[in-house]
Amino acid sequence: MPAVIDQELCISCGKCDKSCPLDVIHFNLETEITEVIYPEECWHCGSCRQVCPEKAISIRFPLRILVCAGTSPY
Amino acid sequence: MIDQKIRTDVLIIGGGVCGLNAAITAREAGQSVTIMEKAVVERSGHIAGGVDHFLAYLNTDKAWDTREAYLQFTATSAKGATNLKVVENVYCDELEAAIQRFEDIKCTLKQPDGTYFRTQSYGQPGPWWINFNGKKMKPLLGKYARKSGCNILDRVVVGDLLVNDGQVCGAAGFNIRTGEFYVVQAKAVVVSTGGTNRLYQNPSGLSFSCWMCPANTGDGEAMALRAGAELANVEYLRMTVVPRAFSAAGLNALVGMGAKLVNGKGEEFMERYDTMGMNGPRYKLVEGVLGELKAHRGPVYMDCRHLEPKALKHLVTTLAYDKDTLPDYFEQKGLDLSRDLMEISTSEGMQGGPNEVCGSGVKIDHNCATNVRGLFAGGNSADQCRSLHMAVTSGLHAGRCASEYSKHFNGSSPSPSEKQIKSVKQRLFAPMNESRDLDWREFEDVLQKVLTEGMGPVRSKWSMEKAWQNLDLLDQWKNKVKAKNFHDLCRTQEVYNMMTVARCMITAAGYRKESRFGLCHNRLDYPEPDDANWLGQIAVRDEGDRIVPVFVPLNY
Ligand SMILES: Cc1cc2nc3c(=O)[nH]c(=O)nc-3n(C[C@H](O)[C@H](O)[C@H](O)COP(=O)(O)OP(=O)(O)OC[C@H]3O[C@@H](n4cnc5c(N)ncnc54)[C@H](O)[C@@H]3O)c2cc1C
Ligand code: SF4
Ligand code: SF4
Numbered sequence: 001m002p003a004v005i006d007q008e009l010c011i012s013c014g015k016c017d018k019s020c021p022l023d024v025i026h027f028n029l030e031t032e033i034t035e036v037i038y039p040e041e042c043w044h045c046g047s048c049r050q051v052c053p054e055k056a057i058s059i060r061f062p063l064r065i066l067v068c069a070g071t072s073p074y
Numbered sequence: 075m076i077d078q079k080i081r082t083d084v085l086i087i088g089g090g091v092c093g094l095n096a097a098i099t100a101r102e103a104g105q106s107v108t109i110m111e112k113a114v115v116e117r118s119g120h121i122a123g124g125v126d127h128f129l130a131y132l133n134t135d136k137a138w139d140t141r142e143a144y145l146q147f148t149a150t151s152a153k154g155a156t157n158l159k160v161v162e163n164v165y166c167d168e169l170e171a172a173i174q175r176f177e178d179i180k181c182t183l184k185q186p187d188g189t190y191f192r193t194q195s196y197g198q199p200g201p202w203w204i205n206f207n208g209k210k211m212k213p214l215l216g217k218y219a220r221k222s223g224c225n226i227l228d229r230v231v232v233g234d235l236l237v238n239d240g241q242v243c244g245a246a247g248f249n250i251r252t253g254e255f256y257v258v259q260a261k262a263v264v265v266s267t268g269g270t271n272r273l274y275q276n277p278s279g280l281s282f283s284c285w286m287c288p289a290n291t292g293d294g295e296a297m298a299l300r301a302g303a304e305l306a307n308v309e310y311l312r313m314t315v316v317p318r319a320f321s322a323a324g325l326n327a328l329v330g331m332g333a334k335l336v337n338g339k340g341e342e343f344m345e346r347y348d349t350m351g352m353n354g355p356r357y358k359l360v361e362g363v364l365g366e367l368k369a370h371r372g373p374v375y376m377d378c379r380h381l382e383p384k385a386l387k388h389l390v391t392t393l394a395y396d397k398d399t400l401p402d403y404f405e406q407k408g409l410d411l412s413r414d415l416m417e418i419s420t421s422e423g424m425q426g427g428p429n430e431v432c433g434s435g436v437k438i439d440h441n442c443a444t445n446v447r448g449l450f451a452g453g454n455s456a457d458q459c460r461s462l463h464m465a466v467t468s469g470l471h472a473g474r475c476a477s478e479y480s481k482h483f484n485g486s487s488p489s490p491s492e493k494q495i496k497s498v499k500q501r502l503f504a505p506m507n508e509s510r511d512l513d514w515r516e517f518e519d520v521l522q523k524v525l526t527e528g529m530g531p532v533r534s535k536w537s538m539e540k541a542w543q544n545l546d547l548l549d550q551w552k553n554k555v556k557a558k559n560f561h562d563l564c565r566t567q568e569v570y571n572m573m574t575v576a577r578c579m580i581t582a583a584g585y586r587k588e589s590r591f592g593l594c595h596n597r598l599d600y601p602e603p604d605d606a607n608w609l610g611q612i613a614v615r616d617e618g619d620r621i622v623p624v625f626v627p628l629n630y
Binding site (some may be wrong): 019020021022023037038040041042043044045046047049050051058059060061062064065066068073074 | 114122123229321367406561
């Protein structure tokens with residue numbers, strides 16, 4: 001999970017939904033919950049986190065990025 | 075659902091850095107302006123999360139700080155790809171206005187004490203890079219464009235240009251959430267969709283974790299090509315040096331502040347690859363890293379430990395302007411640049427121009443105009459433009475020239491044909507058909523593997539022929555790619571456009587029988603540069619059943 005929303009802190013303002021260049025986060029109109037619905041399309045740009053007024057978003061790097069063995073081109 | 079029909083003087087496709095600057099300039103010229111943008115303009119494209127360097131000469135008394143020095147550097151470092159007449163008009167003539175634009179939107183290039191902080195890298199003759207806090211540049215630009223009265227269609231992805239009798243007269247697209255279909259009629263159109271990324275396999279295995287913005291997938295190039303426009307410089311491969319498996323921007327800051335590359339044995343090795351060492355061009359740094367890895371002297375590291383505390387502090391701050399999440403990466407890896415070596419590697423490949431001052435994409439002239447009437451281009455989707463400095467200046471210039479063109483109509487202008495609108499709509503929505511069953515991710519994955527294998531830093535006639543055959547095979551699956559919703563429909567169009575750019579890339583690279591710009595176009599079967607025969611661009615155009623390359627000589 002790249003961008004992670006802490007639902008305890010989130011006030012469902014929808015700002016992060018409008019700030020994602022990749023359409024990864026959606027504010028669900030029916031449930032009124034803001035969710036990271038396409039985590040594998042996250043660019044780790046941090047734009048959503050910058051706009052969140054409640055500091056409810058954190059960036060958690062996938063293991064494949066943090067432990068990067070086995071990715072050498074040679 | 076009723077189709078939305080809109081009329082405007084100037085239409086901007088892609089509300090990124092170039093597009094928004096073009097839009098603001100066209101408003102200032104008294105034109106009505108509509109922007110169609112895949113995301114939401116305040117936070118879309120490359121610099122959604124921030125940016126930190128702007129390249130400029132400032133006409134001080136230093137010899138390197140002049141227009142002549144810039145043109146001289148561009149002529150030598152991008153020889154055979156850059157067109158100096160275009161650069162003069164699109165960059166040099168607009169630079170002053172571009173710096174003023176930063177002040178207008180309230181995103182100053184200056185430090186709090188009113189001075190410029192400038193650094194040097196990539197073989198440039200002086201410290202041309204102004205370091206600045208561009209964290210809020212995109213929201214400020216977006217807000218300014220809205221205030222200036224542009225009609226902004228957020229979340230509307232453009233699928234195709236509309237053409238009437240050889241004149242571009244608008245574009246059509248759909249909303250990526252609601253599926254609403256939009257037809258915009260315009261007198262002049264600017265393509266500013268920001269280049270082609272996501273075309274090569276990512277070392278982390280995560281396609282969207284790429285260096286440049288993954289929302290920019292060659293849509294503008296592909297639609298311009300279909301409308302009859304030429305593309306140029308598309309044969310070149312672009313890579314960079316990144317924290318291993320995290321394709322983050324930031325190399326410029328690291329090199330500019332004096333960081334050094336070392337191999338597993340602790341040796342500084344760049345002198346072996348370039349006489350300028352760490353100050354050489356980006357593609358030489360890539361060559362050095364790959365060379366060390368190939369010789370099994372890896373892992374390769376970036377060493378910042380020798381930097382003065384003040385310099386290190388500036389570096390870490392500016393890195394976070396450029397890539398907002400780099401500090402998180404350091405923290406989650408337990409990495410402290412003052413204490414630890416940072417393991418690095420090369421990024422995924424991408425289709426792009428040879429260096430920071432020359433781009434690839436839709437071929438433009440000195441007015442940002444293409445060979446198709448009414449169609450203009452700028453930013454990373456234009457063949458002469460690259461980096462922030464040219465995205466801003468080409469935006470200003472394209473906005474100016476598109477406005478001039480729009481004004482010459484005096485009232486009536488050609489309108490799109492219902493027949494074309496209908497066929498574009500059918501093509502765009504076809505992947506929603508129930509009978510389709512292939513996931514776009516699988517299609518993209520295979521496309522990336524084909525290019526990574528055949529079109530990488532070492533290419534040859536036979537590797538490229540194989541890649542072409544693989545694309546033929548992949549083509550047979552194209553009409554099976556399915557979209558479950560409008561978000562996926564957007565992704566489906568993206569992979570189709572990437573496929574089109576891939577074809578153009580192979581066509582141009584196969585035609586250029588020489589090597590140029592190190593690993594950018596490195597042919598095993600023609601290993602040497604050959605200025606006698608190949609000093610110029612390869613332009614490609616779509617002739618219905620095939621993509622045709624033409625050689626366009628350049629003089630220096
Ligand atoms: C993290 C990062 C840091 C960088 N830092 C620097 C730096 O410090 N200095 C520097 O010189 N350069 C830097 N660059 C490069 C620089 O940002 C780009 O060259 C520049 O932003 C290009 O501007 P553009 O307008 O062409 O593209 P963008 O600003 O990306 O705009 C393209 C826009 O088109 C939209 N779009 C794409 N396809 C469609 C479609 N089909 N329909 C509608 N809209 C569409 C996209 O959503 C996007 O908003 C950086 C790049 C990145 C990724
Ligand atoms: S980090 Fe960027 S790409 Fe990822 S969810 Fe946030 S805004 Fe979207
Ligand atoms: S910006 Fe923050 S508070 Fe608002 S919806 Fe997103 S996560 Fe919730």
